[in-house]
Amino acid sequence: MAYVLDTAGLPAGDRVEAVHTAMMYASAPCHVIHEDPARPVYARMGVWDLGDANIFTHRSSGIRLLRTAKLARQDAMPVIALSVQQRSTGFLEQGRAGPFVCARGELLGVDLSAAYDYSWSGDGAAGCLQIPVDRLGLPIDVIRSALGRLPASPLYRLVTTHITALSQNPDRITSDQSAATVAAASIDLCRALLASAARTDRHSSATRAVLAETLLTQIRAYVRQNLSDPDLTPARIATTHNISLRHLYKLCADAGLSLEQWIITERLQGARHDLLTPANRTRPIAAIARAWGFRDPTHFTRRFRARYNSTPSQLRASSTEARTPGDPVL
The missing domain is CATH 2.60.120.10 (Jelly Rolls)
Structure with a gap:
């Protein structure tokens, strides 16, 4: 266009x-x-x-x-x-x-x-x-x-x-x-x-009927806007949308979605993106983890390795070497 x-x-x-x-x-x-x-x-x-x-x-x-x-x-x-x-x-x-x-x-x-x-x-x-x-x-x-x-x-x-x-x-x-x-x-x-x-x-x-059909879309949008908040819990999501916790889990189950796993996956994807961004090469990994709602760096590393078969530091090092072969790894 x-x-x-x-x-x-x-x-x-x-x-x-x-x-x-x-x-x-x-x-x-x-x-x-x-x-x-x-x-x-x-x-x-x-x-x-x-x-x-x-x-x-x-x-x-x-x-x-x-x-x-x-x-x-x-x-x-x-x-x-x-x-x-x-x-x-x-x-x-x-x-x-x-x-x-x-x-x-x-x-x-x-x-x-x-x-x-x-x-x-x-x-x-x-x-x-x-x-x-x-x-x-x-x-x-x-x-x-x-x-x-x-x-x-x-x-x-x-x-x-x-x-x-x-x-x-x-x-x-x-x-x-x-x-x-x-x-x-x-x-x-x-x-x-x-x-x-x-x-x-x-x-x-x-x-x-329309609101019921679109509620999960609203919930997804809300979660994405609040991924950096470590206190983002299913209970808070349910309260914010004026539904019970049980109803929240049913909505997710009907859509084939595991709520907690989806939140973690979204956070890990955001962290991975930041780790691969050249402007963040000197930014501490712990700071990136906190920015995506992970309070505990060890927990973040364990989840990251399980998801991507690599630790955050290994991913950053390999990415840095691929972009600038002669530079030291930060």
């Missing part, structure tokens, strides 16, 4: 039309209204395929994207966008809700298949994940109900951080061999966010 548009190489007189054409391709057809068309506008947009979804980034001078009801009726495939405001402040009006103000670093949800009015002033930017509604496995009324109250979900900050990371380095993420796994996990996280935000008595049966 390449950038859809970068106006830096275009004459000023051609930019307004170029931005409109690019927006038609990158997101939903809409009227593109520039804050100050008398001055040269600028824009840079990009779209990257990520499985069944896509990452869309947009930075430009002040702009208003107006999608009318007439334009909305022309689309056959509903799509939602979960967008993190990266520069300036975003303003969204959609449905009967009043204007939604999205500060920098916050997340907003837009139903791209419906009418909306979205804008920012001055130098603004946003990065978003665009997902077809049929990939979310949620009724459209549940999704629309959720979009207006995303901050009410306990997953709001987690998903905001995730989408921010996706939009900061989309080239590398989408070209990596793990892109398909990232895509599935991203859709699953967004699905859980919407389901939890939409939880009401009227929708409780639909959202409860």
